[in-house]
Amino acid sequence: AGLPHIARAAGPRFVVVGGGPAGATTAKYLKRMDPAAEVTLIEANPTYTTCFMSNEVLAGDRDIATLQVGYDGLRGHGVTVVHDRVTGIDADAKTVATAGGESLAYDRVVVAPGIDFRYDAIEGYSAEAAEVMPHAWKAGPQTTLLRQQLEAMDDGGTVIVSGPPNPFRCPPGPYERISLIAHYLKRHKPRSKILVLDAKDKFSKMPLFLQAWEQFYGYGTDNSMIEWVSKTDGGTVTAVNPATMEVTAVAGTFKGDVVNIIPPQKAGALAFEAGLVEDGWAPVNKGTFESLVTPGVHVLGDSSVAASMPKSGSSANSQAKAAAAGALALAKGEAPPVPHLANACYSIGGPDFGFSVAAVYAYDDFENALKPVAGAGGVSPLDAGAEARRRELFYAHSWFENIKADIWG
Amino acid sequence: LLAAAQEAAGDPTVEVMAGACTFCHGPDGNGLGAATPSIAGLPVETFEYMMQSYREDMNPSTVMGRIARGYDDEQITALAVYFGDKPFERLPQPWIDQALVAEGKDLAAEYCESCHENEGRDGEGVGILAGQKLQYMRFSVADFLSGAREMERRQARKFRDLMDDHGPDGFEKILNYYASVK
Ligand SMILES: Cc1cc2nc3c(=O)[nH]c(=O)nc-3n(C[C@H](O)[C@H](O)[C@H](O)COP(=O)(O)OP(=O)(O)OC[C@H]3O[C@@H](n4cnc5c(N)ncnc54)[C@H](O)[C@@H]3O)c2cc1C
Numbered sequence: 001a002g003l004p005h006i007a008r009a010a011g012p013r014f015v016v017v018g019g020g021p022a023g024a025t026t027a028k029y030l031k032r033m034d035p036a037a038e039v040t041l042i043e044a045n046p047t048y049t050t051c052f053m054s055n056e057v058l059a060g061d062r063d064i065a066t067l068q069v070g071y072d073g074l075r076g077h078g079v080t081v082v083h084d085r086v087t088g089i090d091a092d093a094k095t096v097a098t099a100g101g102e103s104l105a106y107d108r109v110v111v112a113p114g115i116d117f118r119y120d121a122i123e124g125y126s127a128e129a130a131e132v133m134p135h136a137w138k139a140g141p142q143t144t145l146l147r148q149q150l151e152a153m154d155d156g157g158t159v160i161v162s163g164p165p166n167p168f169r170c171p172p173g174p175y176e177r178i179s180l181i182a183h184y185l186k187r188h189k190p191r192s193k194i195l196v197l198d199a200k201d202k203f204s205k206m207p208l209f210l211q212a213w214e215q216f217y218g219y220g221t222d223n224s225m226i227e228w229v230s231k232t233d234g235g236t237v238t239a240v241n242p243a244t245m246e247v248t249a250v251a252g253t254f255k256g257d258v259v260n261i262i263p264p265q266k267a268g269a270l271a272f273e274a275g276l277v278e279d280g281w282a283p284v285n286k287g288t289f290e291s292l293v294t295p296g297v298h299v300l301g302d303s304s305v306a307a308s309m310p311k312s313g314s315s316a317n318s319q320a321k322a323a324a325a326g327a328l329a330l331a332k333g334e335a336p337p338v339p340h341l342a343n344a345c346y347s348i349g350g351p352d353f354g355f356s357v358a359a360v361y362a363y364d365d366f367e368n369a370l371k372p373v374a375g376a377g378g379v380s381p382l383d384a385g386a387e388a389r390r391r392e393l394f395y396a397h398s399w400f401e402n403i404k405a406d407i408w409g
Numbered sequence: 410l411l412a413a414a415q416e417a418a419g420d421p422t423v424e425v426m427a428g429a430c431t432f433c434h435g436p437d438g439n440g441l442g443a444a445t446p447s448i449a450g451l452p453v454e455t456f457e458y459m460m461q462s463y464r465e466d467m468n469p470s471t472v473m474g475r476i477a478r479g480y481d482d483e484q485i486t487a488l489a490v491y492f493g494d495k496p497f498e499r500l501p502q503p504w505i506d507q508a509l510v511a512e513g514k515d516l517a518a519e520y521c522e523s524c525h526e527n528e529g530r531d532g533e534g535v536g537i538l539a540g541q542k543l544q545y546m547r548f549s550v551a552d553f554l555s556g557a558r559e560m561e562r563r564q565a566r567k568f569r570d571l572m573d574d575h576g577p578d579g580f581e582k583i584l585n586y587y588a589s590v591k
Contacts, residue, residue: 375478
C-alpha cells in the first residue's frame with residue numbers, strides 16, 4: 001500500500017518492473033530522452049546488490065557494501081520509485097497489479113525481472129537446499145553465506161562448484177568464481193581442492209581461464225587445485241543431498257565441504273506469470289524489446305531471448321537504451337530507432353590477471369536479429385602478455401564503477 | 410557529413426549507439442573509475458582519429474580495437490559529435506599524490522605545455538590531459554616510451570629530454586599534476 005498518487009502528465013506513462021541493470025537503466029533513460037514522460041519503477045527491494053564483482057567478495061578481496069546501490073539516484077532523475085512486488089500485468093486494461101494491492105495504469109510497460117532457477121532440474125535442490133548449498137547466483141545474503149562457508153572450511157577441504165547448461169546468466173561467471181575461490185584458497189587454505197562438475201564441454205573465454213588456472217593454480221599438473229569435469233566426462237549434476245553434502249553427477253557421487261550449485265535457469269517468475277515466456281525465456285522484437293507474445297509490453301535483460309547477446313549487466317544496460325528509445329517512439333506513434341548495441345564482460349583469473357570479451361551488434365529487422373558486426377569483438381588475445389592482463393584488471397574495476405553510475409547514478 | 414552528424418546528435422539512434430560506450434566510460438562519457446579515460450568534450454577530429462587508429466590497430470589498446478571495428482566512419486563521426494557536445498567533467502581522483510603536483514606543474518610548463526595548452530585542457534590534436542584519469546595517462550606514457558604508441562618527433566624529443574633530466578619520477582609528477590587540474 002501507500003503508492004503515491006500519480007497525476008496524468010503531458011507525456012506517455014511508463015511502468016518499469018525490476019530495478020536491476022535492465023530496468024533501472026530503462027527508467028533513467030526514458031526520463032533522459034523525454035523529460036515529460038511519466039516513469040514509475042517498481043522494485044521489490046530497497047537496495048540492489050550487484051552480481052558483478054561478487055566473486056571478489058567470495059575471494060575476500062572486496063566488501064559486499066561496494067556491491068550495494070539504492071534508488072535515490074533514479075529519484076533525482078525524476079523517476080517515481082516504488083518498492084513493492086508486481087503480481088500481474090493486465091495487457092488489455094493496461095494495468096500493473098502489486099502485492100501491496102495497487103493498480104497502476106500505463107501506456108507501455110517494461111518488464112525486467114532477471115532470472116529464476118529451474119530447481120526441478122536437480123533432484124533434492126530447492127530454495128531451502130540453497131541455504132545449505134548456496135547458488136549465490138543472485139547476489140546478497142547468498143553471497144555472504146557462500147563466503148562464510150569458504151572461510152569456515154578447514155584447509156584440505158573440497159569445494160564443489162556446478163556449471164549450469166546454456167543459456168544462463170553471465171556465461172564467464174562460474175569460471176571467474178572458480179578462479180577467485182582458488183585465489184582465496186591458495187593464500188589461506190592451500191591444500192584444498194575445487195571440483196567443478198559441468199553440464200557443458202566448453203565455456204566462455206575457456207582458453208583464457210585455462211591459461212590463468214595453469215599460471216596460478218597448477219592446472220594440468222598432478223598438483224592442480226582445480227579439477228574440471230566436462231559434460232562428456234559425466235559432469236552434469238542430477239541430484240544433491242544437503243544432509244550429507246553429496247552431489248551426484250553422471251560420473252558418480254561426490255562429497256563436498258562447501259557446495260555451490262549454480263542451477264539451470266529460466267526467465268524471472270513475473271515473465272511467466274504475465275504469460276510472456278516461450279521455451280523458458282521471453283521472445284522479443286530485438287529492435288525495441290517489445291514482447292512477441294503481448295504487444296505493449298517490453299522485456300529485456302536476462303529474462304529475454306536476446307541471443308546472440310549474452311545475459312550480462314553490460315548487455316542489459318545497452319539493450320535498455322534501445323528499449324527506452326523504442327518504447328518512447330511507439331508510445332508516440334513514431335518509428336523506433338534501429339539499434340547498434342554492444343556487450344563487454346571483464347573476468348578476473350587471478351592477481352593482476354584481467355581479460356575481456358566484447359562484441360558490437362547491429363539490428364537486422366528482416367531477420368529480427370542482433371547480429372555481431374563482422375570483424376569487431378572477440379576475446380583478449382591469448383598471447384597479450386602480463387602488462388595487458390594487468391591493465392585489464394584496472395579496466396575491469398573501472399567498468400564496475402562506471403556501469404553502476406550509468407545504471408543507478 | 411559533419412552537419413548531418415550535428416543534427417544526429419539529438420537523434421535517438423545516436424543516443425542508443427552512444428549508450429554502448431557509457432557502461433565502460435560512464436554517463437555522458439565521464440566515469441568515476443580509476444583507469445578508463447573520460448571521452449567527453451574532445452574535439453571531433455581528435456575523437457575520430459582515436460577511433461580510427463584503434464580500428465586500424467595503429468594505436469595500442471586492450472579493448473578499443475575490438476570495439477572500434479564495430480563502427481563505420483559515419484557512425485564514428487556521429488559518436489564524436491555526440492560526446493564532443495558533453496562537458497568533460499573533472500571528477501575527484503582521490504589517488505592523486507598531492508605532494509607531486511606543484512613540481513609537476515613546473516615540469517609540465519617546461520616539457521609539455523607547448524602542445525598541451527591551457528593546463529592540459531586543450532591543444533591541437535593532443536586530447537585532454539587536464540583531469541584525465543591518472544592511470545590511463547600512465548598507460549599512455551608507457552606506450553609512448555616503449556614505442557607501442559607513435560609520437561611525433563618534437564613530442565619524442567621532449568619525452569627524451571624529460572627522461573634524461575628527471576627520470577620516470579618526472580613523468581609521475583607531471584601526470585599527477587595534469588590529473589589534478591580542475
Ligand atoms: C557471479 C556473477 C558475476 C557476474 N558478473 C558480471 C560481469 O562482470 N559483467 C556483466 O556485465 N554481468 C555480470 N553478471 C550478470 C549480471 O549480473 C546480470 O546479467 C544482470 O544482473 C541482469 O540484469 P537484469 O536487470 O536483467 O536482472 P536482475 O539484475 O536480476 O534484476 C531484476 C530485478 O527485478 C526485481 N524483481 C523481480 N521480480 C519482480 C517483481 N515481480 N516485482 C518487483 N521487482 C521484481 C528483482 O528484485 C531485481 O532487482 C554476473 C552475474 C553473476 C551471477
